[in-house]
Amino acid sequence: MNRLLLIVTLCCLALCASAREYADTAVYQGLSVKLDIGNSVLELARSAGKIQSYEAAINVRLAKRFYPTLEVGYAMAERGADGGMHKGQGGFGRLGMDLAVVKKGASENNMLVGLRFGGAYQNYDLTDVKLHSEYWGEQRLNFYDQQRFDCWGEIVAGCQVQVYKGFQMGWYVRMKLLFTRNAKEGEVMPYYVPGLGFRKDFNWGFNYYLAYKF
Amino acid sequence: MQGNGIKVMGLELRPDTNLTAYLMLYHDQIDTLYIQHTPRQQFISLACGCAVYHTITAAWSSDPRVDSVSIINAAVEAIVQDNLCIHLHE
Numbered sequence: 001m002n003r004l005l006l007i008v009t010l011c012c013l014a015l016c017a018s019a020r021e022y023a024d025t026a027v028y029q030g031l032s033v034k035l036d037i038g039n040s041v042l043e044l045a046r047s048a049g050k051i052q053s054y055e056a057a058i059n060v061r062l063a064k065r066f067y068p069t070l071e072v073g074y075a076m077a078e079r080g081a082d083g084g085m086h087k088g089q090g091g092f093g094r095l096g097m098d099l100a101v102v103k104k105g106a107s108e109n110n111m112l113v114g115l116r117f118g119g120a121y122q123n124y125d126l127t128d129v130k131l132h133s134e135y136w137g138e139q140r141l142n143f144y145d146q147q148r149f150d151c152w153g154e155i156v157a158g159c160q161v162q163v164y165k166g167f168q169m170g171w172y173v174r175m176k177l178l179f180t181r182n183a184k185e186g187e188v189m190p191y192y193v194p195g196l197g198f199r200k201d202f203n204w205g206f207n208y209y210l211a212y213k214f
Numbered sequence: 215m216q217g218n219g220i221k222v223m224g225l226e227l228r229p230d231t232n233l234t235a236y237l238m239l240y241h242d243q244i245d246t247l248y249i250q251h252t253p254r255q256q257f258i259s260l261a262c263g264c265a266v267y268h269t270i271t272a273a274w275s276s277d278p279r280v281d282s283v284s285i286i287n288a289a290v291e292a293i294v295q296d297n298l299c300i301h302l303h304e
Contacts (some may be wrong), residue, residue: 126260130262135226
C-alpha cells in the first residue's frame with residue numbers, strides 16, 4: 001500500500017514538473033488530457049449499476065481561444081422494461097471544437113462553447129420484446145447479435161479551470177441531436193446508444209472532467 | 215369488396231409469417247383468401263415493444279366466385295387503410 005502511495009506521489013510530482021508555460025504569442029498553448037467522472041457516476045447512479053459509461057478526452061489550446069477536441073469512450077448497458085431487455089456494449093468517439101467565450105489574455109480559466117460530431121458502434125441483443133396484435137395475440141421476439149452505427153451532433157457549453165499547476169477541472173452540458181433515426185430493412189434499433197444515452201431524437205448529457213495539461 | 219352487400223372488412227395480417235389465410239363462410243361454403251406479405255418489425259421501445267408493418271406482395275382466393283383480388287396499396291402502415299379490392303363475379 002505504501003509502495004503504491006509512493007508511486008502515485010512520484011507520478012504526480014513528475015506531472016507537476018512537466019507542466020509547461022507557453023509564450024503569449026505562441027499559437028500552440030498546450031494539450032490537456034481529461035478523464036470524465038461526472039457522466040460515469042451519473043449513469044451508474046441513475047441505472048443502479050446497469051449502465052456503465054467511461055470516457056476520456058484530449059484537447060489542444062490554440063491561439064488562447066480555440067480548443068480542437070477528441071473524446072473517446074466505451075459504454076455497456078443492460079436495461080429492462082416490461083419484460084423486454086436491451087443488452088449491449090460498444091465504443092464511441094466525438095470530434096469537435098470549443099471556443100473560449102471570453103478572451104482573457106493568458107488565463108487558463110475559460111467558459112467554453114462548442115460543437116461535436118459523435119459516432120458510436122455497438123453490438124447488442126434485444127430479447128423478450130413485446131409484439132402485440134389485437135387478433136393474433138401477444139408474442140415475444142428475440143433479436144440477437146445486432147450491430148449498428150449511430151451518429152449525432154452536439155452543442156456543448158462548459159468551463160475549464162486551472163486548479164493547481166497543470167491540473168485542471170471542468171464540466172460540460174451537452175445538447176445532443178441524433179442523426180441516424182431510421183432503421184434499415186429488418187433492422188431493430190437499439191434502446192441505448194453509447195455516448196448518446198437512451199435513444200431519443202434529442203438528448204441531454206453532463207460531464208465533469210479532471211484534466212492535466214501538458 | 216365489390217358485388218356483395220359487404221363493402222369493407224378489416225383483416226389483420228400475421229406478424230410472424232409471410233402468408234396470412236382467412237377462411238370466409240359464404241352461403242354455407244368456405245372460401246379462402248390468401249395474402250402474401252413481408253412483415254417488417256419496427257422497434258419502438260422496451261415498454262411498447264414492436265410495431266409491425268407489412269408489404270403485400272400477392273393476394274388471391276380459392277373461390278371460383280371471386281373474379282380477382284387486386285392490391286390497391288401494398289404498404290400496410292396503419293390500422294384503418296384500404297389495401298385490397300376483392301372483385302366478385304356478378
